Amino acid sequence: MRYGFVIDQDRCIGCHACTVACKEEHNVAVGVFRTWVKYIEKGEFPDVSRHFAVLRCNHCDNAPCVEICPTTALFRRPDGIVDFDNSRCIGCKSCMQACPYDALYIDPKSNTAAKCNYCAHRVETGLEPACVIVCPTQAIIPGDLDDPTSRISRTVTAQKVTARKPHKGTRPKLFYVGVDGDLLEPATLTSERAYVWSERRPDDDTYEVGASNGAAAIPGGARVVYDVAHPAPWGGKAALYLWTKSISAGALMVAAMLTTLLGVDDLTTNIVSPLAALIFTGLTSLILIADLKRPDRFYYLLTKPNFSSWLVWGCYILMAYSAAATAWLGCAIFILRVPTMLAVISAVLGIATAGYTAFLFAQAKGRELWQSSLFLWHLIVQALIAGSALLMIVGIIIGAASISYLAAMLAASIVLGFAMVLGELYLPAISEDVRRAAELITGGALSRRFWGLSTIVGVVIPLALLWIASAETGTDGAILRVIAALAALGGLAAFESIWIEAGQAVPLS
Amino acid sequence: MAQRNDDSPLSPAARNLDAPAGGLASFPPSDRWSDWEEYDPAEWPRKVGRHYTLVPTICFNCEAGCGLLAYVDRESMRIRKFEGNPLHPGSRGRNCAKGPATINQVNDPERILYPMRRAGRRGEGRWERVTWDAALDDIAGRIRRALVEDRRNEIVYHVGRPGHELVYNQRVLHAWGIDGHNSHTNVCSAGARTGYAFWHGADRPSPDHANARFILLLSSHLEAGHYFNPHAQRIIEAKARGAKVCVIDTRLSNTASKADYWLSTWPGSEAAVLLAICRLVLESGAYDREFVRRWVNWEEYLRAEHPDKAPTFESFERVLRELYAEYTPEFAARESGCDAATIVEVAREVGRAGSALATHVWRNAAAGNLGGWQVARALEFLAVLMGAIGAPGGTGVGIANKFIPAPPLMPPGPKAWNELMWPREFPLAFFEMSFLLPHFLREGRGKLAMYFTRVYNPVWTNPDGMSWVETLSDERIVERHACLTPIWSETAWFADYVLPMGHASERHDLLSQETHAARWIGFRQPVLRAAMERAGRRFNSTWEAHREAGLGEVWEEDEFWIELSWRIDPDGALGIRKYFESPYRPGEKLTVDDLYGWMFEHSVPGLPEAAAKERLTPLQYMRKYGAFLVEDSVYNTHEKPLNDIEILESEVEEESGIVSRQGAALGVRIDDRYHVGFPTASRKLEFYSSTLKEWGWPEYSVPCYIRSHVHRSNIDRGRGEMLLLPTFRLPTLVHTRSGNAKWLTEISHSNPLWLHPEDARRLGVATGNLLRVTTEIGYFVDKVWVTESIRPGVIACSHHLGRWRLRADTGGERWSSALVDLNQVGPGQWRMRQRQGVEPFRSGDPDSERVWWHDAGVHQNLTFPVQPDPVSGQHCWHQKVTVARPGADDRYGDIFVDTNKSREIYRRWMAMTRPAPGPGGLRRPLWLARAYRPAPEAFYIR
Numbered sequence A: 001m002r003y004g005f006v007i008d009q010d011r012c013i014g015c016h017a018c019t020v021a022c023k024e025e026h027n028v029a030v031g032v033f034r035t036w037v038k039y040i041e042k043g044e045f046p047d048v049s050r051h052f053a054v055l056r057c058n059h060c061d062n063a064p065c066v067e068i069c070p071t072t073a074l075f076r077r078p079d080g081i082v083d084f085d086n087s088r089c090i091g092c093k094s095c096m097q098a099c100p101y102d103a104l105y106i107d108p109k110s111n112t113a114a115k116c117n118y119c120a121h122r123v124e125t126g127l128e129p130a131c132v133i134v135c136p137t138q139a140i141i142p143g144d145l146d147d148p149t150s151r152i153s154r155t156v157t158a159q160k161v162t163a164r165k166p167h168k169g170t171r172p173k174l175f176y177v178g179v180d181g182d183l184l185e186p187a188t189l190t191s192e193r194a195y196v197w198s199e200r201r202p203d204d205d206t207y208e209v210g211a212s213n214g215a216a217a218i219p220g221g222a223r224v225v226y227d228v229a230h231p232a233p234w235g236g237k238a239a240l241y242l243w244t245k246s247i248s249a250g251a252l253m254v255a256a257m258l259t260t261l262l263g264v265d266d267l268t269t270n271i272v273s274p275l276a277a278l279i280f281t282g283l284t285s286l287i288l289i290a291d292l293k294r295p296d297r298f299y300y301l302l303t304k305p306n307f308s309s310w311l312v313w314g315c316y317i318l319m320a321y322s323a324a325a326t327a328w329l330g331c332a333i334f335i336l337r338v339p340t341m342l343a344v345i346s347a348v349l350g351i352a353t354a355g356y357t358a359f360l361f362a363q364a365k366g367r368e369l370w371q372s373s374l375f376l377w378h379l380i381v382q383a384l385i386a387g388s389a390l391l392m393i394v395g396i397i398i399g400a401a402s403i404s405y406l407a408a409m410l411a412a413s414i415v416l417g418f419a420m421v422l423g424e425l426y427l428p429a430i431s432e433d434v435r436r437a438a439e440l441i442t443g444g445a446l447s448r449r450f451w452g453l454s455t456i457v458g459v460v461i462p463l464a465l466l467w468i469a470s471a472e473t474g475t476d477g478a479i480l481r482v483i484a485a486l487a488a489l490g491g492l493a494a495f496e497s498i499w500i501e502a503g504q505a506v507p508l509s
Numbered sequence B: 001m002a003q004r005n006d007d008s009p010l011s012p013a014a015r016n017l018d019a020p021a022g023g024l025a026s027f028p029p030s031d032r033w034s035d036w037e038e039y040d041p042a043e044w045p046r047k048v049g050r051h052y053t054l055v056p057t058i059c060f061n062c063e064a065g066c067g068l069l070a071y072v073d074r075e076s077m078r079i080r081k082f083e084g085n086p087l088h089p090g091s092r093g094r095n096c097a098k099g100p101a102t103i104n105q106v107n108d109p110e111r112i113l114y115p116m117r118r119a120g121r122r123g124e125g126r127w128e129r130v131t132w133d134a135a136l137d138d139i140a141g142r143i144r145r146a147l148v149e150d151r152r153n154e155i156v157y158h159v160g161r162p163g164h165e166l167v168y169n170q171r172v173l174h175a176w177g178i179d180g181h182n183s184h185t186n187v188c189s190a191g192a193r194t195g196y197a198f199w200h201g202a203d204r205p206s207p208d209h210a211n212a213r214f215i216l217l218l219s220s221h222l223e224a225g226h227y228f229n230p231h232a233q234r235i236i237e238a239k240a241r242g243a244k245v246c247v248i249d250t251r252l253s254n255t256a257s258k259a260d261y262w263l264s265t266w267p268g269s270e271a272a273v274l275l276a277i278c279r280l281v282l283e284s285g286a287y288d289r290e291f292v293r294r295w296v297n298w299e300e301y302l303r304a305e306h307p308d309k310a311p312t313f314e315s316f317e318r319v320l321r322e323l324y325a326e327y328t329p330e331f332a333a334r335e336s337g338c339d340a341a342t343i344v345e346v347a348r349e350v351g352r353a354g355s356a357l358a359t360h361v362w363r364n365a366a367a368g369n370l371g372g373w374q375v376a377r378a379l380e381f382l383a384v385l386m387g388a389i390g391a392p393g394g395t396g397v398g399i400a401n402k403f404i405p406a407p408p409l410m411p412p413g414p415k416a417w418n419e420l421m422w423p424r425e426f427p428l429a430f431f432e433m434s435f436l437l438p439h440f441l442r443e444g445r446g447k448l449a450m451y452f453t454r455v456y457n458p459v460w461t462n463p464d465g466m467s468w469v470e471t472l473s474d475e476r477i478v479e480r481h482a483c484l485t486p487i488w489s490e491t492a493w494f495a496d497y498v499l500p501m502g503h504a505s506e507r508h509d510l511l512s513q514e515t516h517a518a519r520w521i522g523f524r525q526p527v528l529r530a531a532m533e534r535a536g537r538r539f540n541s542t543w544e545a546h547r548e549a550g551l552g553e554v555w556e557e558d559e560f561w562i563e564l565s566w567r568i569d570p571d572g573a574l575g576i577r578k579y580f581e582s583p584y585r586p587g588e589k590l591t592v593d594d595l596y597g598w599m600f601e602h603s604v605p606g607l608p609e610a611a612a613k614e615r616l617t618p619l620q621y622m623r624k625y626g627a628f629l630v631e632d633s634v635y636n637t638h639e640k641p642l643n644d645i646e647i648l649e650s651e652v653e654e655e656s657g658i659v660s661r662q663g664a665a666l667g668v669r670i671d672d673r674y675h676v677g678f679p680t681a682s683r684k685l686e687f688y689s690s691t692l693k694e695w696g697w698p699e700y701s702v703p704c705y706i707r708s709h710v711h712r713s714n715i716d717r718g719r720g721e722m723l724l725l726p727t728f729r730l731p732t733l734v735h736t737r738s739g740n741a742k743w744l745t746e747i748s749h750s751n752p753l754w755l756h757p758e759d760a761r762r763l764g765v766a767t768g769n770l771l772r773v774t775t776e777i778g779y780f781v782d783k784v785w786v787t788e789s790i791r792p793g794v795i796a797c798s799h800h801l802g803r804w805r806l807r808a809d810t811g812g813e814r815w816s817s818a819l820v821d822l823n824q825v826g827p828g829q830w831r832m833r834q835r836q837g838v839e840p841f842r843s844g845d846p847d848s849e850r851v852w853w854h855d856a857g858v859h860q861n862l863t864f865p866v867q868p869d870p871v872s873g874q875h876c877w878h879q880k881v882t883v884a885r886p887g888a889d890d891r892y893g894d895i896f897v898d899t900n901k902s903r904e905i906y907r908r909w910m911a912m913t914r915p916a917p918g919p920g921g922l923r924r925p926l927w928l929a930r931a932y933r934p935a936p937e938a939f940y941i942r
Helices: A017-026 A064-068 A094-098 A130-134 A151-158 A236-262 A267-291 A310-335 A340-363 A375-398 A403-426 A432-442 A447-471 A474-505 B102-106 B132-148 B168-175 B190-200 B228-241 B254-258 B270-284 B289-295 B298-305 B313-323 B329-336 B340-353 B364-368 B373-385 B434-442 B465-472 B527-534 B542-548 B557-568 B592-602 B607-613 B618-625 B644-648 B690-694 B742-747 B757-763 B846-850 B899-910
Strands: A003-008 A035-044 A047-056 A074-076 A082-084 A105-107 A112-114 A140-144 A174-177 A223-226 B036-039 B049-058 B067-073 B079-084 B116-118 B127-129 B155-159 B181-183 B205-207 B214-218 B244-248 B261-263 B357-361 B395-397 B450-454 B481-484 B497-499 B509-511 B519-524 B627-631 B658-661 B664-670 B673-675 B721-725 B753-755 B770-774 B778-786 B794-796 B818-826 B829-836 B879-884 B895-898
Touching: A003 A047, A003 A151, A017 A035, A017 A130, A017 B079, A017 B742, A047 B254, A064 A074, A064 A094, A064 A340, A094 A340, A130 A140, A130 B079, A140 A151, A151 A174, A236 A267, A236 A310, A236 A340, A236 A375, A236 A403, A236 A474, A267 A310, A267 A340, A267 A375, A310 A340, A340 A375, A375 A403, A375 A474, A403 A432, A403 A447, A403 A474, A432 A447, A432 A474, A447 A474, B049 B519, B049 B527, B049 B618, B067 B527, B079 B102, B102 B742, B132 B155, B132 B450, B132 B497, B132 B557, B155 B168, B155 B434, B168 B181, B168 B557, B181 B434, B190 B364, B190 B373, B205 B357, B214 B228, B214 B340, B214 B364, B214 B373, B228 B244, B244 B254, B244 B270, B244 B340, B261 B340, B270 B313, B270 B329, B270 B340, B270 B373, B289 B313, B289 B373, B298 B313, B298 B690, B329 B340, B357 B364, B357 B373, B357 B395, B364 B373, B434 B465, B434 B899, B465 B899, B527 B542, B557 B592, B592 B607, B592 B618, B607 B618, B607 B627, B618 B627, B644 B658, B753 B757, B753 B770, B757 B778, B757 B879, B829 B899, B895 B899
Parallel strands: A003 A174, B155 B181, B155 B450, B214 B244, B214 B357, B244 B261, B450 B481, B481 B497, B721 B794, B753 B778
Antiparallel strands: A003 A140, A035 A047, A035 A223, A074 A082, A105 A112, B036 B049, B049 B067, B067 B079, B116 B127, B116 B497, B205 B395, B509 B519, B519 B627, B658 B664, B664 B673, B721 B879, B753 B794, B770 B778, B770 B879, B778 B895, B818 B829, B829 B895
16 A cells, blocks of 8 residues: 555645645644645746645655654655654754655754654544645545555556656655646746745745856746745754864874874874864764754664664764774773774774765755765865864874874865865766755855855965975974964865755755 | 545535545544544654544635534544535535634634723723623613614614625614614625626626636636635636636736636726627627527617617617627727737637636626726626526526525514615615715714624725724714624724624524525534533523633624614513514523524425434534535526416516516516516616616616726826736735634735836836835835736735734734834824834744744725725725835835825715616615615605
């Protein structure tokens, strides 16, 4: 049995009855929606038309929200309905990144994720969902897609139907009849800062992605005239998390390279590195927890784990990495040396700590920018930048001997990192969404931060200072190197926040 | 049989609520409505069952009267939700957004639960709680004095959405012997009603959309209006079956966007377009000759206007073609701005549809323009030509699809005529000249001893609201004002009493609407009372049940009128009390169970039998199911033959064929057969109206095109003039009644000015910029929405939004109103400025702190002068305005009004009237329908 929906936009009159009936059935709070109606207009007077689409959860057979949910709060029922249990949700919002359809929101009453659940509680008593029965024109057809005699199956077989973003591989079970194609291509639509009969929330789609220079120039191009807000789920804390995690991961990766490859054995590698790894892993964990809408439930990651979620694996990796750092510190203190095997293991765990995020972000199926194949390598290089920068600063302060190695590593990783950035932004984009997001960074609303902070402060200045410092000795060189390292760290932080914002800037619905 | 998964729509209503094999059902089976268990979605996926008793009632947001099914928790006796009532023949279980939003209105933390009395000056905003007893005694005493002193015209009941949709409030006012009903209709549908009434006596069409081949709408019934949900269902069914739809509407409505043809006419030119289509149909011979020959009063027309011509149908056809020769598609295109080829194509579609032509105009052009009533007349002309009147898939006559159960003991019409509502200047006005009341009162035409407003907000809704404020503030001309309302409104602020009445689920009413080719009744009932009574409790009155349910002291009107009438005439000496005594228990006070029980037993054919089958009394049946289908598939009622006895006892006028008995027309003879015909003077469809001719409008005696007051030639765009189209609805709102529904307000809360890009360029503005719109009496400042969906030269602004309140914490719905300062800056000069828009607020509903919108819209109606059409009496809403960039001091929402100018414009429009008396010293033609019809002798000016 596979419950699905057909929404017949030829019948739909855009009346919002489904929206309100759903709100009533589930007592959905003001400001969020399980189902909503989007309006667009096309053409020029008098050849102008308005089109509607009812948007909601697609009850995907291969639901990315279920895969990414770290606590199995989201699950696919045997009858095909993608349901959720808000008592298991920790409010990590990763499902909102995974869903390519903007179907999920955080319920302000419980601070947990919610979405259309096909009125599973009604289905269990043999009743159709609330939106179905209210619809004046019977435009919403529910039913079993596995039953060839059901009306929905007959409709899907006999009529031309469209699904949203089939290329995402989510196998959606919501099919549209007669929908205007532009409604399903949100990134190609233009919009204003207001709608035809409502305000637009200031936190909704903060950036005009592509609109300002793309379709808006075409007279009569498709434009959004009514929609509901979908504010970006992740903000500064997510960027900060990426940053502290880079420092943490880099600390032992760099130290391991210094000890195993270059034979460095000093306070920096022995004590500072594991301490930095521990402190910044701890900070990373705290930020992660603070970013949860339900921080009180953070331990559900361990008690209710979903092993398909990279959030869970990330949690284990961070714990393992912390253990390695503790062992490193213990060895340094108690046996006064770090065994090579431990260094290698720590380095591998450091790479895992840095890199697992690429797998997590890859599970964020909605965000195409984050699907970059360079992202994994870029994260590792970011860790090297952060690790070498931090160790160099501390090393200089405590007078360590390995500064020149660290400076060289910092310079090399900055160059490598920048090459990856350029690759991510300028290599032919795998999709229109990626192109728009990249354009936002390189030439759009984020470009000043990108070129000014991330590139000049984070790349040009550190490289220049490191080059100057390489010829200097003594205090001046040390100061220049500290400034270079700080600039590199600052630039990295800027890049993380740009990456987080740009990834979420392309509208999903 | 499965009621869903079956491709055919439910018709007429679900008789069987079973799920299809292996599938899901739409509704719980009705035999389990008294105890239905459902899982609590808030607890889901834990399966926590809740038990509900399902009580049917009727939505109270628009006039469609759609069925609702209230889920009342059996344990807490609270309403969990409202779904549709699958047994309701009109709405068939489905609702628009406003149906489920009823729960917001019921749970609104801002609603009024106790009666209030003004404590300070009127309009000052100081209130104190008062007992119902004190309020009723005071009001009853004033009414009694007015009746005893024969000041009966000083009692006026002014209503928006009546609730008592049929004759039940007429019963009250006529029992008091007053002509005291005042409605909102002349700011609404009077224009269309007039146009229809001059054709067939009845004032509404009943399009049979479901079976139509071509649907021609001057309305937006896929998103609004009466009857939005019932009509939308059937229009879409027809479309799915292959019917084509044409929408004539200046702006691109949602309805227009679903149409096959959209004609964006210059406002006011619609009759020209329709008559051009009529001409094409006449020229091509595609019209239904036989229908026109039999049913149109062409003989009367030829006799009166063309006595020289042969009295044959062929000669009428020739005259017709000559008469409408000037309405070429090119002429219509010039007037309307629409493409002539499209007009011709639409005419072809009309021709192909034959009699399956469903048409409708209700407000739209008929409510916007001087002469708008001729738009309805021109549209109906087309339906008549095609033989669509009463045909399957055609355009029925409203009364054929309505059923009005007779109440016990109906009082006769009063021997009074209230000129405050029915002034001599407007003998043909289809309803009361309600929106002129302030001007009449201030001119010294009378005063009001007792004025009721009910679900009506004239200060906000009517044009020239500041004249209402000035009048309602004057305690000498409005001595007492009681506002019967569940919520605060701009008008309630200027009342002496604010008396809380129930929402949809808190009152009794009987409804019957012409939603399709059938007759049905729907029963609105207070669901908490009904649920508690199912559980074995008994209440004498609804307010006692409400008190027990924690609903404060919310009354229902039926009981209010009964109680008030008893206090007006406690000993029965005035002859009033007898109408409010139980038909079952002589001398005892009437209860709602008595009233509706009696009607269901005596006045609804088939209902007692249907109830008996289920071993229920008729009242129990209606309380259980909420609706009853009296007759299905009602067509061609005018063809109904007179029976032999009727014919034998009657006289037949030889020339006209009119059959009458004791002076009352019964029917008409056509080709030697006797039919009931239409309720017109001729009993036929009146192409030619001798009434219009006799009452001073010979130039309008046949359907024609009247140039609107906002005709293109009156608007000089070079001088910044534009046409403001200020009347359009949004799918989620209904006037000032939905501001308390948070889920609706969250979707729609802005009414920007729709402006075509060409005009935006000329004015140098973009979306979000401000414009000042200046009318003849003031101006308002609103923001711009640049859109291709409006005709260049026209600006459009939805009429729902712009609610305001004068106090931060009371006097208006904080979900939807702006806090404003209202200052008189000179004699008659008023300035309003928004202090703040909508803000989150603390209340019993946590959602009130989640309010994220700030816009409450801009109140444009304040700046409109009254513009009464001299024939229909309809307020002509469209405004000629000057549009300019705002001044340095202008802010969003600013309003300025000069009521001195209002009076000037009022006098200018009054000068266009052609007052009574008409033939025989009449105030109004006797045949022409009139709401709350007085006794015949009142029709004569003494």
